[in-house]
Ligand code: SF4
């Protein structure tokens with residue numbers, strides 16, 4: 103068995119290196135969410151603070167306007183609801199639209 107001194111540079115293991123930056127969009131990570139955000143268009147003044155604070159880039163914006171939540175990547179952390187100055191975002195339990203759940 104050869105020693106580490108004989109390794110070529112390209113043979114060293116990569117540590118904490120993401121060779122394909124931006125690849126997180128290829129992975130659906132919203133599966134463990136227990137709550138999801140719902141936005142009131144009436145209350146929202148399009149300040150975009152929710153978009154800025156979302157740690158998962160899960161808020162879709164078009165033409166500088168919040169449009170939808172990307173539920174493939176929203177983990178339900180509630181940061182957007184906590185930061186919204188208009189109280190325009192409510193966190194609702196997943197599955198609450200199902201009969202018999204949450205009344
Ligand atoms: S933080 Fe609230 S008011 Fe601002 S864009 Fe988001 S939902 Fe709308």
Ligand code: SF4
Pocket residue numbers: 138139155156157158159160161171175176177178179180181182183
């Ligand atoms: S609940 Fe969390 S992950 Fe989902 S949109 Fe709001 S801030 Fe982003």
